[in-house]
Each structure stands twice: as C-alpha cells, then as structure tokens.
C-alpha cells in the first residue's frame with residue numbers, strides 16, 4: 001500500500017499552474033506528492049520545471065502517434081505507471097477521449113480560465129473580452145466526457161477593466177488560477193469533495209475514517 005497520496009500533472013506548455021501546485025506541495029499546503037509531469041508536447045517549458053523540482057517528466061508526444069486512440073493508450077499507460085490517486089490537468093490542451101475520462105472519473109480535475117459554463121473551449125479570455133462581460137475568472141472542475149462541463153469545485157473571479165485585452169485579462173486570471181488550483185487539490189486530498197449530480201459539495205472539515 002502507498003504510504004502517501006499521489007497525483008500526476010498533465011500539462012502542454014508553460015506550466016505555471018504546475019509550478020504553483022508543486023510549490024504548495026513543497027510548503028505542505030497540499031497533503032500529497034506529485035509523482036510525475038506528463039506532457040504531449042516535447043517542447044513544453046513544464047518539463048524544465050519538473051526537472052528543476054526533481055519530478056519525473058514523461059513525454060507522450062501526440063505527433064508521434066498515427067491516431068488518437070494509439071496516443072491515448074500510451075497516455076493511459078504513462079499515467080498508470082504512477083498509479084496516481086488524482087490526475088491534474090494543468091494547461092493540458094487536448095480533449096481527452098472517453099476511455100481516459102471514464103477510467104479516472106471523479107479522480108481527474110481541470111482548470112479553465114473562465115467562469116464556466118461561460119466561454120468553454122479555446123481562448124476563453126478573448127471570448128470574455130469580445131462578449132463584453134464585466135467579471136471573469138477561472139474554474140476548477142472534475143473532468144467528464146463533455147468538454148469543460150464537469151462538476152465545479154472552485155471558481156475565483158476578477159474584474160474586467162476598461163482597456164483590457166485578452167492577454168491582460170489572462171494574466172489577471174492566472175494569479176487566481178494559482179490560488180484556486182492548489183486549494184481544489186487540497187480539498188480533494190482532504191476528502192472534502194463529494195459529487196452530487198452536477199454539484200460538488202464541500203464539507204467543512206476533513207472527513208473522519210468511518211467504518212460504514
């Protein structure tokens with residue numbers, strides 16, 4: 001049996017959320033260990049961050065597979081190797097197929113840079129600017145087969161200010177992402193999250209070991 005709870009992070013690029021998460025493991029806020037960074041992109045800066053932190057980095061390069069099914073089989077194998085309690089999608093920019101999503105149902109979380117259900121999909125911050133909303137933010141949610149549509153764990157808001165463009169707004173939202181994601185992961189490992197239909201109930205104190 002594993003002594004500690006573990007998670008793996010999937011990231012496709014810069015990896016600032018990955019960094020924020022592992023920093024909060026290091027300072028003891030997240031009561032679990034990050035055992036791997038897995039990326040679909042061999043050029044992802046997240047790989048450098050993993051190396052610097054002494055965390056194994058696995059590249060499952062989407063481009064080296066002839067179809068999505070083969071890619072996903074390799075991805076599942078890479079995740080399974082670490083047998084994680086939780087899979088964290090931190091700027092992982094591919095839509096996962098149903099096999100992966102079902103396998104980790106209730107144990108896979110994603111962050112999205114909008115207040116879902118508004119502005120799902122790519123370029124969420126630009127979508128918010130174009131729509132003209134006055135409040136934006138980020139959402140951490142459980143992953144389901146429908147893109148950016150799983151039960152919401154945490155949302156944090158930011159104002160949209162006169163003169164903002166997508167990049168300025170993205171930077172403001174990112175500050176909140178770096179708080180929201182560690183918080184959601186901590187709640188998961190404290191066993192305080194319960195999915196009830198579309199909603200996630202958050203209990204106020206860590207659940208006790210029960211016999212029932």
Ligand code: GAR
Nearest residue numbers: 013014015016017018091111112113
């Ligand atoms: C973050 O803003 C994250 O919310 C977004 O990509 C960025 C990754 O930044 N994810 C999505 O848009 C997923 N649909 P990071 O690599 O610095 O963490």
